[in-house]
Amino acid sequence: DIQMTQSPSSLSASLGDRVTITCRASQDIGNYLTWFQQKPGKSPRRMIYGATNLEDGVPSRFSGSRSGSDYSLTISSLESEDVADYHCLQSIQYPNTFGAGTKLELK
Amino acid sequence: QVKLLQSGAALVKPGASVKMSCKASGYTFTDYWVSWVKQSHGKSLEWIGEIYPNSGATNFNEKFKGKATLTVDKSTSTAYMELSRLTSEDSAIYYCTRCRRGTVLYWYFDFWGPGTMVTVSS
Numbered sequence: 301d302i303q304m305t306q307s308p309s310s311l312s313a314s315l316g317d318r319v320t321i322t323c324r325a326s327q328d329i330g331n332y333l334t335w336f337q338q339k340p341g342k343s344p345r346r347m348i349y350g351a352t353n354l355e356d357g358v359p360s361r362f363s364g365s366r367s368g369s370d371y372s373l374t375i376s377s378l379e380s381e382d383v384a385d386y387h388c389l390q391s392i393q394y395p396n397t398f399g400a401g402t403k404l405e406l407k
Numbered sequence: 408q409v410k411l412l413q414s415g416a417a418l419v420k421p422g423a424s425v426k427m428s429c430k431a432s433g434y435t436f437t438d439y440w441v442s443w444v445k446q447s448h449g450k451s452l453e454w455i456g457e458i459y460p461n462s463g464a465t466n467f468n469e470k471f472k473g474k475a476t477l478t479v480d481k482s483t484s485t486a487y488m489e490l491s492r493l494t495s496e497d498s499a500i501y502y503c504t505r506c507r508r509g510t511v512l513y514w515y516f517d518f519w520g521p522g523t524m525v526t527v528s529s
Contacts, residue, residue: 334516343502343519344444344452350512387452391506391515395468396442396454403450 302327302390306399312407319375323388323399328369332392335364335373338385347386348373380406409433411503411520418526419493426489427523429503436484437461439505442516443475443488447499457506458486493527500524 303326331351336344348364456467507514
């Protein structure tokens with residue numbers, strides 16, 4: 301199975317901070333990488349698909365990037381509504397596998 | 408608009424089975440795989456498997472083979488997942504989501520159901 305190593309597991313940041321969450325894939329996954337945001341009691345919400353493509357309606361402060369086997373989700377200027385859990389998912393190979401998640405909180 | 412409507416919460420006894428549903432609307436049901444995802448302990452997500460309504464073909468995470476059975480009813484655009492021989496480890500929220508496999512990644516996991524909470528307890 302492809303392992304998705306997500307870091308950090310938790311992150312405390314201040315409003316306006318630049319925040320980056322990373323997933324490292326144990327094998328080549330191309331751009332088959334999706335980022336989700338999940339708020340308490342809610343379903344995951346797709347934020348980024350194809351590693352770098354912003355979902356319709358998602359604020360432009362969110363972005364996705366790739367460097368080799370490292371995939372990153374960046375929030376350029378943290379807002380209070382961004383407090384949530386974030387998950388990455390690879391879908392190039394079965395079984396599809398998620399990262400362990402990142403809990404983003406306000407400092 | 409696309410919607411995935413899931414069945415309500417279930418409280419089931421250890422050793423029993425539970426069957427949950429995911430009713431799709433707002434798109435052509437047979438064009439997309441329906442995946443099921445488990446969320447335990449309020450954080451980590453696990454991909455259980457998927458079913459293609461057009462053919463009934465399935466793909467599973469080996470971990471859930473023998474535990475989960477996936478079926479569909481094309482006449483009602485509903486996907487089902489049955490979990491058998493339940494233990495406390497099966498207590499979780501289960502989500503359905505859709506995916507149109509291929510090279511167009513726009514169609515991957517774009518809509519999710521609200522989840523079904525399963526509690527296994529005597």
